[in-house]
Amino acid sequence: MPTIHRALVTGGAGFIGSHVADALIAAGFAVDVVDDLSRGRRDQVPAGAAFHQLDIRSPEAAALVRDGGYDVVCHLAAQIDVRVSVADPVADASRNILGTLNLLEGARAAARPPRVVFSSTGGAIYGDLAVPPSREEEAKDPESPYGIAKLSVEYYLAYYARQHGLETVALRYSNVYGPRQDPHGEAGVVAIFCGRLLDARALTVFGDGTQTRDYVYVGDVAAANVCAARAALPAAGRVDARAFNVGTGVGTSVLALAATLQQVAGTALPVEHLPPRTGEQARSFIANDKGARVLGWRPAYSLADGLATTYAWFRSQHRG
Numbered sequence: 001m002p003t004i005h006r007a008l009v010t011g012g013a014g015f016i017g018s019h020v021a022d023a024l025i026a027a028g029f030a031v032d033v034v035d036d037l038s039r040g041r042r043d044q045v046p047a048g049a050a051f052h053q054l055d056i057r058s059p060e061a062a063a064l065v066r067d068g069g070y071d072v073v074c075h076l077a078a079q080i081d082v083r084v085s086v087a088d089p090v091a092d093a094s095r096n097i098l099g100t101l102n103l104l105e106g107a108r109a110a111a112r113p114p115r116v117v118f119s120s121t122g123g124a125i126y127g128d129l130a131v132p133p134s135r136e137e138e139a140k141d142p143e144s145p146y147g148i149a150k151l152s153v154e155y156y157l158a159y160y161a162r163q164h165g166l167e168t169v170a171l172r173y174s175n176v177y178g179p180r181q182d183p184h185g186e187a188g189v190v191a192i193f194c195g196r197l198l199d200a201r202a203l204t205v206f207g208d209g210t211q212t213r214d215y216v217y218v219g220d221v222a223a224a225n226v227c228a229a230r231a232a233l234p235a236a237g238r239v240d241a242r243a244f245n246v247g248t249g250v251g252t253s254v255l256a257l258a259a260t261l262q263q264v265a266g267t268a269l270p271v272e273h274l275p276p277r278t279g280e281q282a283r284s285f286i287a288n289d290k291g292a293r294v295l296g297w298r299p300a301y302s303l304a305d306g307l308a309t310t311y312a313w314f315r316s317q318h319r320g
Protein backbone atom coordinates (compact mmCIF):
# COMPACT_ATOMS: atom_id res chain seq x y z
CA MET A 1 0.00 0.00 0.00
CA PRO A 2 1.45 3.41 -0.90
CA THR A 3 1.79 5.86 1.99
CA ILE A 4 -0.83 8.60 1.91
CA HIS A 5 0.68 11.91 2.85
CA ARG A 6 -1.28 14.30 5.03
CA ALA A 7 -1.46 18.03 4.39
CA LEU A 8 -3.01 20.93 6.27
CA VAL A 9 -3.92 24.01 4.22
CA THR A 10 -4.55 27.18 6.23
CA GLY A 11 -6.63 29.74 4.34
CA GLY A 12 -8.01 26.86 2.26
CA ALA A 13 -11.41 28.53 1.90
CA GLY A 14 -9.76 31.52 0.19
CA PHE A 15 -8.73 32.24 -3.38
CA ILE A 16 -5.26 30.66 -3.62
CA GLY A 17 -5.62 28.25 -0.68
CA SER A 18 -8.64 26.51 -2.21
CA HIS A 19 -6.60 25.86 -5.38
CA VAL A 20 -3.69 24.57 -3.25
CA ALA A 21 -6.10 22.19 -1.49
CA ASP A 22 -7.43 21.00 -4.89
CA ALA A 23 -3.90 20.43 -6.21
CA LEU A 24 -2.77 18.51 -3.12
CA ILE A 25 -5.82 16.25 -3.31
CA ALA A 26 -5.14 15.66 -7.02
CA ALA A 27 -1.54 14.79 -6.10
CA GLY A 28 -2.78 12.12 -3.67
CA PHE A 29 -2.57 13.95 -0.33
CA ALA A 30 -5.22 13.63 2.38
CA VAL A 31 -6.10 17.29 3.02
CA ASP A 32 -7.45 19.20 6.03
CA VAL A 33 -8.35 22.88 5.77
CA VAL A 34 -8.23 25.55 8.48
CA ASP A 35 -9.95 28.86 7.81
CA ASP A 36 -11.83 31.31 10.04
CA LEU A 37 -14.04 32.33 7.08
CA SER A 38 -13.26 36.00 7.72
CA ARG A 39 -12.87 36.28 3.94
CA GLY A 40 -12.94 32.75 2.59
CA ARG A 41 -16.05 30.81 1.63
CA ARG A 42 -17.00 27.40 2.96
CA ASP A 43 -18.20 26.31 -0.51
CA GLN A 44 -14.69 26.87 -1.91
CA VAL A 45 -13.22 24.18 0.36
CA PRO A 46 -12.89 21.04 -1.80
CA ALA A 47 -15.44 18.34 -1.01
CA GLY A 48 -12.60 15.88 -0.36
CA ALA A 49 -11.04 17.98 2.43
CA ALA A 50 -11.90 17.95 6.15
CA PHE A 51 -12.77 21.49 7.29
CA HIS A 52 -11.86 23.10 10.64
CA GLN A 53 -13.26 26.58 11.21
CA LEU A 54 -10.50 27.99 13.38
CA ASP A 55 -8.52 31.17 13.82
CA ILE A 56 -4.80 30.48 13.23
CA ARG A 57 -4.10 32.46 16.43
CA SER A 58 -6.08 30.03 18.58
CA PRO A 59 -4.68 27.29 20.86
CA GLU A 60 -6.92 24.85 18.93
CA ALA A 61 -5.13 25.66 15.66
CA ALA A 62 -1.69 25.15 17.27
CA ALA A 63 -2.89 21.84 18.77
CA LEU A 64 -4.15 20.70 15.36
CA VAL A 65 -0.74 21.37 13.80
CA ARG A 66 0.95 19.58 16.73
CA ASP A 67 -1.29 16.52 16.87
CA GLY A 68 -2.70 16.23 13.32
CA GLY A 69 0.03 13.93 11.98
CA TYR A 70 0.65 16.20 8.98
CA ASP A 71 3.60 15.81 6.62
CA VAL A 72 3.18 19.37 5.40
CA VAL A 73 1.37 22.56 6.39
CA CYS A 74 0.75 24.93 3.48
CA HIS A 75 0.16 28.20 5.30
CA LEU A 76 -1.87 30.72 3.30
CA ALA A 77 -4.22 32.21 5.91
CA ALA A 78 -3.46 35.90 6.19
CA GLN A 79 -4.65 39.47 6.19
CA ILE A 80 -3.88 40.23 2.51
CA ASP A 81 -4.76 43.88 2.00
CA VAL A 82 -1.77 46.25 1.90
CA ARG A 83 -4.03 49.26 2.61
CA VAL A 84 -5.45 47.58 5.72
CA SER A 85 -1.89 46.94 6.92
CA VAL A 86 -1.12 50.65 6.52
CA ALA A 87 -4.29 51.70 8.35
CA ASP A 88 -3.94 49.12 11.14
CA PRO A 89 -0.45 47.58 11.39
CA VAL A 90 -1.31 45.95 14.72
CA ALA A 91 -4.23 43.97 13.25
CA ASP A 92 -2.04 42.98 10.29
CA ALA A 93 0.81 41.79 12.52
CA SER A 94 -1.63 39.92 14.76
CA ARG A 95 -2.80 37.69 11.91
CA ASN A 96 0.32 37.66 9.77
CA ILE A 97 3.11 37.44 12.36
CA LEU A 98 1.57 36.17 15.61
CA GLY A 99 -0.83 33.81 13.80
CA THR A 100 2.09 32.25 11.93
CA LEU A 101 4.21 31.99 15.09
CA ASN A 102 1.35 30.15 16.79
CA LEU A 103 1.40 27.54 13.99
CA LEU A 104 5.21 27.29 14.04
CA GLU A 105 5.11 26.60 17.78
CA GLY A 106 2.56 23.85 17.09
CA ALA A 107 4.82 22.39 14.41
CA ARG A 108 7.87 22.49 16.68
CA ALA A 109 6.01 20.59 19.41
CA ALA A 110 4.83 17.78 17.08
CA ALA A 111 6.27 14.29 17.57
CA ARG A 112 7.15 14.32 13.86
CA PRO A 113 7.17 18.00 12.84
CA PRO A 114 5.52 18.80 9.51
CA ARG A 115 7.22 20.79 6.77
CA VAL A 116 5.85 24.35 6.71
CA VAL A 117 5.35 25.99 3.30
CA PHE A 118 4.66 29.70 3.78
CA SER A 119 2.98 32.06 1.32
CA SER A 120 5.16 35.15 1.12
CA THR A 121 5.19 37.90 -1.46
CA GLY A 122 7.52 38.76 -4.30
CA GLY A 123 5.82 42.09 -4.83
CA ALA A 124 5.84 43.73 -1.42
CA ILE A 125 9.14 42.57 0.10
CA TYR A 126 11.67 43.70 -2.48
CA GLY A 127 10.52 47.30 -2.33
CA ASP A 128 11.00 50.24 -4.65
CA LEU A 129 14.78 50.04 -4.77
CA ALA A 130 14.74 46.65 -6.49
CA VAL A 131 15.73 46.49 -10.16
CA PRO A 132 13.65 43.78 -11.82
CA PRO A 133 13.82 40.91 -12.37
CA SER A 134 14.22 40.64 -8.57
CA ARG A 135 16.21 37.63 -7.41
CA GLU A 136 15.75 35.94 -4.05
CA GLU A 137 19.04 37.30 -2.64
CA GLU A 138 18.23 40.90 -3.56
CA ALA A 139 18.33 43.45 -0.72
CA LYS A 140 14.86 43.81 0.77
CA ASP A 141 13.19 46.99 1.83
CA PRO A 142 9.44 46.48 2.20
CA GLU A 143 7.36 49.63 1.88
CA SER A 144 4.30 48.49 3.87
CA PRO A 145 3.50 46.78 7.18
CA TYR A 146 2.15 43.88 5.07
CA GLY A 147 5.55 43.41 3.38
CA ILE A 148 7.39 43.87 6.68
CA ALA A 149 5.22 41.19 8.31
CA LYS A 150 5.83 38.73 5.45
CA LEU A 151 9.59 39.32 5.62
CA SER A 152 9.55 39.05 9.44
CA VAL A 153 7.92 35.63 9.14
CA GLU A 154 10.63 34.58 6.70
CA TYR A 155 13.25 35.42 9.34
CA TYR A 156 11.33 33.32 11.87
CA LEU A 157 11.18 30.44 9.36
CA ALA A 158 14.96 30.56 8.88
CA TYR A 159 15.38 30.68 12.66
CA TYR A 160 13.09 27.67 13.28
CA ALA A 161 14.94 25.76 10.55
CA ARG A 162 18.38 26.48 12.04
CA GLN A 163 17.43 26.27 15.71
CA HIS A 164 14.83 23.50 15.72
CA GLY A 165 15.54 21.64 12.47
CA LEU A 166 12.08 22.47 11.11
CA GLU A 167 11.69 22.04 7.35
CA THR A 168 10.49 25.43 6.15
CA VAL A 169 9.94 26.94 2.70
CA ALA A 170 8.94 30.48 1.75
CA LEU A 171 7.21 30.91 -1.61
CA ARG A 172 7.24 34.53 -2.79
CA TYR A 173 4.29 34.98 -5.13
CA SER A 174 4.04 37.77 -7.64
CA ASN A 175 0.55 39.02 -8.72
CA VAL A 176 -1.67 35.95 -8.63
CA TYR A 177 -4.83 35.80 -10.77
CA GLY A 178 -7.41 33.17 -11.64
CA PRO A 179 -10.84 31.74 -10.86
CA ARG A 180 -12.29 32.53 -7.38
CA GLN A 181 -10.33 35.77 -6.97
CA ASP A 182 -12.34 38.42 -5.16
CA PRO A 183 -13.14 41.14 -7.72
CA HIS A 184 -13.56 43.62 -4.87
CA GLY A 185 -10.04 43.12 -3.52
CA GLU A 186 -7.27 45.64 -4.04
CA ALA A 187 -4.78 43.33 -5.74
CA GLY A 188 -7.04 41.66 -8.25
CA VAL A 189 -6.73 43.77 -11.40
CA VAL A 190 -7.55 40.74 -13.58
CA ALA A 191 -10.67 39.99 -11.53
CA ILE A 192 -11.68 43.65 -11.66
CA PHE A 193 -11.15 43.82 -15.44
CA CYS A 194 -13.13 40.58 -15.98
CA GLY A 195 -16.04 42.03 -13.99
CA ARG A 196 -16.00 45.25 -16.00
CA LEU A 197 -15.86 43.45 -19.36
CA LEU A 198 -18.84 41.31 -18.36
CA ASP A 199 -20.76 44.46 -17.36
CA ALA A 200 -19.68 46.05 -20.70
CA ARG A 201 -17.96 48.89 -18.82
CA ALA A 202 -14.73 50.65 -19.82
CA LEU A 203 -11.50 49.40 -18.24
CA THR A 204 -9.88 51.93 -15.94
CA VAL A 205 -6.11 52.26 -15.71
CA PHE A 206 -4.13 54.39 -13.25
CA GLY A 207 -1.60 56.63 -14.99
CA ASP A 208 -0.37 55.84 -18.51
CA GLY A 209 -0.65 52.05 -18.02
CA THR A 210 3.01 51.31 -18.77
CA GLN A 211 3.71 50.12 -15.19
CA THR A 212 4.65 46.41 -15.27
CA ARG A 213 3.70 43.53 -12.98
CA ASP A 214 4.37 39.80 -13.02
CA TYR A 215 1.01 38.04 -13.44
CA VAL A 216 1.09 34.37 -12.43
CA TYR A 217 -1.84 31.97 -12.86
CA VAL A 218 -3.26 30.50 -9.64
CA GLY A 219 -2.99 26.90 -10.93
CA ASP A 220 0.75 27.45 -11.31
CA VAL A 221 0.96 28.80 -7.75
CA ALA A 222 -0.90 25.71 -6.48
CA ALA A 223 1.55 23.49 -8.39
CA ALA A 224 4.46 25.37 -6.75
CA ASN A 225 3.01 24.46 -3.33
CA VAL A 226 2.85 20.76 -4.31
CA CYS A 227 6.47 20.92 -5.52
CA ALA A 228 7.51 22.64 -2.28
CA ALA A 229 5.70 19.96 -0.24
CA ARG A 230 7.71 17.20 -1.93
CA ALA A 231 11.11 18.58 -3.01
CA ALA A 232 14.40 17.79 -1.33
CA LEU A 233 15.31 21.07 0.37
CA PRO A 234 18.65 22.86 0.45
CA ALA A 235 20.39 23.06 3.85
CA ALA A 236 18.90 25.50 6.36
CA GLY A 237 20.72 28.80 6.38
CA ARG A 238 20.11 32.50 6.09
CA VAL A 239 16.72 33.96 5.28
CA ASP A 240 16.92 33.37 1.52
CA ALA A 241 18.24 29.79 1.67
CA ARG A 242 14.81 28.18 1.37
CA ALA A 243 12.93 31.06 -0.27
CA PHE A 244 11.71 30.83 -3.86
CA ASN A 245 10.10 33.35 -6.17
CA VAL A 246 6.88 32.10 -7.74
CA GLY A 247 6.28 34.23 -10.81
CA THR A 248 6.73 34.18 -14.56
CA GLY A 249 9.90 36.27 -14.80
CA VAL A 250 8.05 38.52 -17.26
CA GLY A 251 6.84 42.05 -16.67
CA THR A 252 3.50 42.82 -18.36
CA SER A 253 2.20 46.37 -18.59
CA VAL A 254 -1.38 47.06 -17.50
CA LEU A 255 -2.15 48.15 -21.07
CA ALA A 256 -0.81 44.85 -22.49
CA LEU A 257 -2.79 42.95 -19.85
CA ALA A 258 -5.98 44.79 -20.82
CA ALA A 259 -5.34 44.14 -24.53
CA THR A 260 -4.66 40.40 -24.07
CA LEU A 261 -7.74 40.02 -21.90
CA GLN A 262 -9.94 41.82 -24.44
CA GLN A 263 -8.50 39.54 -27.14
CA VAL A 264 -9.41 36.33 -25.31
CA ALA A 265 -12.79 37.77 -24.25
CA GLY A 266 -13.59 38.98 -27.77
CA THR A 267 -14.41 42.50 -26.53
CA ALA A 268 -13.26 45.96 -27.60
CA LEU A 269 -14.24 48.25 -24.74
CA PRO A 270 -12.45 51.55 -24.22
CA VAL A 271 -9.61 51.96 -21.72
CA GLU A 272 -9.97 55.05 -19.52
CA HIS A 273 -7.02 56.63 -17.74
CA LEU A 274 -7.21 57.90 -14.15
CA PRO A 275 -4.51 59.98 -12.42
CA PRO A 276 -1.48 57.89 -11.38
CA ARG A 277 -1.54 56.47 -7.86
CA THR A 278 1.07 58.06 -5.64
CA GLY A 279 3.93 55.79 -4.70
CA GLU A 280 3.04 53.07 -7.20
CA GLN A 281 6.07 51.03 -8.33
CA ALA A 282 6.89 51.50 -12.04
CA ARG A 283 8.32 48.05 -12.75
CA SER A 284 8.02 44.83 -10.79
CA PHE A 285 8.73 41.25 -11.87
CA ILE A 286 10.66 38.41 -10.33
CA ALA A 287 13.23 35.85 -11.54
CA ASN A 288 12.01 32.25 -11.25
CA ASP A 289 15.04 30.10 -12.11
CA LYS A 290 15.84 29.14 -8.48
CA GLY A 291 12.43 27.48 -8.09
CA ALA A 292 12.94 25.65 -11.39
CA ARG A 293 16.36 24.40 -10.31
CA VAL A 294 15.59 23.40 -6.72
CA LEU A 295 11.85 22.69 -6.58
CA GLY A 296 11.41 21.52 -10.18
CA TRP A 297 8.64 24.13 -10.62
CA ARG A 298 7.99 26.19 -13.72
CA PRO A 299 4.84 28.10 -14.66
CA ALA A 300 2.87 26.09 -17.24
CA TYR A 301 0.28 28.71 -18.26
CA SER A 302 0.92 31.46 -20.79
CA LEU A 303 -0.75 34.78 -19.97
CA ALA A 304 -3.31 34.27 -22.77
CA ASP A 305 -4.20 30.75 -21.57
CA GLY A 306 -4.46 31.81 -17.94
CA LEU A 307 -6.61 34.82 -18.83
CA ALA A 308 -8.88 32.71 -21.06
CA THR A 309 -9.48 30.20 -18.25
CA THR A 310 -10.06 33.02 -15.77
CA TYR A 311 -12.44 34.97 -18.00
CA ALA A 312 -14.45 31.80 -18.75
CA TRP A 313 -14.85 31.22 -15.01
CA PHE A 314 -15.97 34.81 -14.29
CA ARG A 315 -18.44 34.57 -17.19
CA SER A 316 -19.86 31.35 -15.73
CA GLN A 317 -20.43 33.18 -12.42
CA HIS A 318 -21.86 36.33 -13.96
CA ARG A 319 -25.47 37.28 -13.52
CA GLY A 320 -25.99 40.04 -16.04
Ligand SMILES: NC(=O)c1ccc[n+]([C@@H]2O[C@H](COP(=O)([O-])OP(=O)(O)OC[C@H]3O[C@@H](n4cnc5c(N)ncnc54)[C@H](O)[C@@H]3O)[C@@H](O)[C@H]2O)c1
Pocket residue numbers: 010011012013014015016017034035036037038039040041054055056057075076077078079080095099119120121122172173174175176177187
Ligand atom coordinates in the same frame (compact mmCIF):
# COMPACT_ATOMS: atom_id res chain seq x y z
N1 LIG B 1 -3.29 37.24 -4.22
C1 LIG B 1 -2.01 37.54 -4.47
O1 LIG B 1 -1.67 38.06 -5.55
C2 LIG B 1 -0.93 37.21 -3.44
C3 LIG B 1 0.38 37.63 -3.70
C4 LIG B 1 1.38 37.33 -2.77
C5 LIG B 1 1.07 36.62 -1.63
N2 LIG B 1 -0.20 36.23 -1.37
C6 LIG B 1 -0.48 35.47 -0.14
O2 LIG B 1 -1.19 34.28 -0.47
C7 LIG B 1 -2.03 33.92 0.63
C8 LIG B 1 -3.46 33.69 0.14
O3 LIG B 1 -3.96 34.91 -0.38
P1 LIG B 1 -5.35 35.01 -1.20
O4 LIG B 1 -5.15 36.00 -2.28
O5 LIG B 1 -5.83 33.64 -1.51
O6 LIG B 1 -6.28 35.70 -0.10
P2 LIG B 1 -7.70 35.26 0.53
O7 LIG B 1 -8.15 36.38 1.40
O8 LIG B 1 -8.61 34.78 -0.55
O9 LIG B 1 -7.28 34.01 1.43
C9 LIG B 1 -6.86 34.14 2.77
C10 LIG B 1 -7.72 33.22 3.61
O10 LIG B 1 -7.25 33.27 4.96
C11 LIG B 1 -8.37 33.27 5.83
N3 LIG B 1 -7.94 33.90 7.10
C12 LIG B 1 -7.60 35.20 7.30
N4 LIG B 1 -7.24 35.38 8.58
C13 LIG B 1 -7.36 34.17 9.21
C14 LIG B 1 -7.13 33.72 10.55
N5 LIG B 1 -6.73 34.56 11.50
N6 LIG B 1 -7.36 32.41 10.82
C15 LIG B 1 -7.78 31.55 9.86
N7 LIG B 1 -8.02 31.92 8.58
C16 LIG B 1 -7.80 33.23 8.26
C17 LIG B 1 -9.45 34.06 5.10
O11 LIG B 1 -10.76 33.74 5.53
C18 LIG B 1 -9.20 33.62 3.64
O12 LIG B 1 -9.99 32.49 3.29
C19 LIG B 1 -1.89 35.01 1.67
O13 LIG B 1 -0.93 34.60 2.63
C20 LIG B 1 -1.36 36.19 0.86
O14 LIG B 1 -0.65 37.09 1.66
C21 LIG B 1 -1.22 36.52 -2.25
